[in-house]
Amino acid sequence: MKLDVNGSVHDVDADPATPLLYVLRDNLSLNAARFGCGLGQCGACVVMADGEAIYSCITPISVLEKRKIKTLEGLGTLEKPGPMQRAFIEAQAAQCGYCIPGMMMRAQALLEKTPNASEAEVRSALQPHLCRCGTHTRILHAVARAGELMRGKS
Numbered sequence: 001m002k003l004d005v006n007g008s009v010h011d012v013d014a015d016p017a018t019p020l021l022y023v024l025r026d027n028l029s030l031n032a033a034r035f036g037c038g039l040g041q042c043g044a045c046v047v048m049a050d051g052e053a054i055y056s057c058i059t060p061i062s063v064l065e066k067r068k069i070k071t072l073e074g075l076g077t078l079e080k081p082g083p084m085q086r087a088f089i090e091a092q093a094a095q096c097g098y099c100i101p102g103m104m105m106r107a108q109a110l111l112e113k114t115p116n117a118s119e120a121e122v123r124s125a126l127q128p129h130l131c132r133c134g135t136h137t138r139i140l141h142a143v144a145r146a147g148e149l150m151r152g153k154s
């Protein structure tokens with residue numbers, strides 16, 4: 001089946017019941033999304049589909065054929081990081097980093113819909129995401145900064 005990921009259409013040879021996370025990592029070598037719980041309970045695997053945050057560990061590719069999937073790799077590159085990536089680097093918001101790609105994709109989905117999201121809205125959006133390292137304060141700073149960058153502030 002065909003999957004549109006980060007603006008490129010890929011022919012994927014996988015069972016339609018396969019969760020997107022495995023296809024991203026094993027078939028497409030897009031390794032940003034992480035396997036944490038595999039149950040939709042930690043947020044490590046979150047990516048976007050048509051602008052909405054989804055748990056890739058429990059979403060079969062069969063329901064994604066007509067949707068535009070975006071992963072952290074689609075937000076920018078090492079040489080040219082996007083606003084969300086720049087903000088997380090500036091804030092040094094990662095410790096082990098395991099939770100960070102999912103956090104960033106959820107925050108990206110929020111800010112694309114609500115560019116002026118308040119801190120309360122950011123906290124509420126990120127509530128399903130677990131971080132074992134306790135970097136929550138820096139993550140909140142990073143998302144606030146990403147909002148500024150996305151609104152054109154330097």
Ligand code: FES
Nearest residue numbers: 036037038043057
């Ligand atoms: S790995 Fe998907 S929510 Fe935990």
Ligand code: FES
Nearest residue numbers: 095097131132133
């Ligand atoms: S930075 Fe380690 S789990 Fe969040």
